[in-house]
Amino acid sequence: MAEQIKNSTTYFGYPEVPENNDLSILGISSLAKLHLNNAGDPWVHGNAKMHTKAFEQEALDFVAHLYGIQDDYWGYITSGGTEGNLYGMYTGRDYLVNQNLKPVFLFSDSSHYSIPKNAHLLGIRAIPLKAQSTGEMDYTQLESTLQQLDETEGVILNINLGTTMTGAMDSLKAINDCIDTLQFPREKLFLHIDAALMGFIYPFLETAEPLFKNGAHSIAMSGHKFPGAIHPCGIVLTKKDKHDAAFGDNWIPYVGSKDTTISGSRNGFLALNLWYIFQKKGLQGFKKEGMECIENAQYLTQKLKDMGYPDVFQFPNQIIVTFKKPIPELVRKYQLATQGDMAHVVVMQHITPSRIDGFCADLERSGF
Ligand SMILES: Cc1ncc(COP(=O)(O)O)c(C=O)c1O
Numbered sequence: 530m531a532e533q534i535k536n537s538t539t540y541f542g543y544p545e546v547p548e549n550n551d552l553s554i555l556g557i558s559s560l561a562k563l564h565l566n567n568a569g570d571p572w573v574h575g576n577a578k579m580h581t582k583a584f585e586q587e588a589l590d591f592v593a594h595l596y597g598i599q600d601d602y603w604g605y606i607t608s609g610g611t612e613g614n615l616y617g618m619y620t621g622r623d624y625l626v627n628q629n630l631k632p633v634f635l636f637s638d639s640s641h642y643s644i645p646k647n648a649h650l651l652g653i654r655a656i657p658l659k660a661q662s663t664g665e666m667d668y669t670q671l672e673s674t675l676q677q678l679d680e681t682e683g684v685i686l687n688i689n690l691g692t693t694m695t696g697a698m699d700s701l702k703a704i705n706d707c708i709d710t711l712q713f714p715r716e717k718l719f720l721h722i723d724a725a726l727m728g729f730i731y732p733f734l735e736t737a738e739p740l741f742k743n744g745a746h747s748i749a750m751s752g753h754k755f756p757g758a759i760h761p762c763g764i765v766l767t768k769k770d771k772h773d774a775a776f777g778d779n780w781i782p783y784v785g786s787k788d789t790t791i792s793g794s795r796n797g798f799l800a801l802n803l804w805y806i807f808q809k810k811g812l813q814g815f816k817k818e819g820m821e822c823i824e825n826a827q828y829l830t831q832k833l834k835d836m837g838y839p840d841v842f843q844f845p846n847q848i849i850v851t852f853k854k855p856i857p858e859l860v861r862k863y864q865l866a867t868q869g870d871m872a873h874v875v876v877m878q879h880i881t882p883s884r885i886d887g888f889c890a891d892l893e894r895s896g897f
Pocket residue numbers: 544608609610611612614640641643691692693723725726751752762763
């Protein structure tokens with residue numbers, strides 16, 4: 530364990546907070562010894578009583594409130610962003626199939642690797658759209674692809690709020706403009722948002738759009754990324770009417786619950802993690818941390834540029850900074866994620882200005 534604790538101070542490349550002291554209390558509480566299983570639907574308690582669904586509901590309400598859909602949503606705590614994306618796409622598929630439409634899945638090729646995998650698992654025809662060089666969706670590609678579909682087809686569109694490598698955020702406004710220009714029928718569309726990293730930062734940006742008011746139908750985010758849960762977990766939310774239209778009433782007598790989730794048994798301890806974090810930080814806490822991380826990312830960007838370090842890029846309002854891949858020793862020390870000649874730092878809460886100074890000093894010493 531000493532190795533992991535040492536590595537946590539140079540954990541720069543992936544979007545997780547490597548330790549969260551706030552949560553130590555859960556590890557030592559009497560709750561840690563209990564079997565906590567939130568099997569099935571969060572709102573239907575079922576026959577077994579060893580669950581934390583009351584905490585799950587409050588945690589979900591917190592996120593629904595953040596997105597302004599507290600009176601009109603369905604959702605659950607997932608095992609992570611991947612499962613949340615799978616669920617959003619699954620809802621979209623069944624929503625379209627129930628209207629006798631053939632689902633087609635559109636996603637930009639800068640999307641996370643789990644996105645095309647999910648389409649494969651769901652058996653949906655998937656069309657990758659070439660992204661712009663920043664990683665943002667190319668809206669002309671979207672428009673021309675939508676134009677080529679025939680009238681028996683419906684579309685599930687993945688919208689990135691923070692791509693994995695560059696952190697690019699797609700513009701729902703630009704997407705809506707394409708849809709309106711083509712007069713593509715809204716009932717043939719299902720818009721899913723992958724906000725794995727930015728889910729708890731995006732709503733606080735001055736440039737944020739009211740996503741669900743402007744046409745989004747589902748959103749997935751990771752709980753172990755920006756929120757800082759120590760165990761991998763996530764949240765998926767869907768608009769309730771779309772969820773009902775997709776799945777109806779899936780009642781399973783054996784568990785006394787609805788079969789609305791992907792996994793049957795679900796880890797009830799994750800709901801405690803998230804509930805506790807949400808109580809402790811509150812919306813204002815997330816806003817403050819998000820703005821600090823963006824500022825620190827700007828600090829890193831500026832420092833790298835001032836040093837003359839090559840290929841430095843930060844998407845506006847992002848906490849990811851990309852740059853030329855450094856020497857292997859530094860890739861290893863800082864556990865950097867790399868893609869081709871590019872590497873990135875995800876400026877999470879633990880990456881303070883003084884740690885950034887240390888990182889930049891190491892880069893200087895490497896001679897680039
Ligand atoms: C944009 C994006 N989507 C989805 C995921 C998958 O999230 P998870 O690792 O929580 O399954 C990631 C993970 O890095 C991601 O960056």
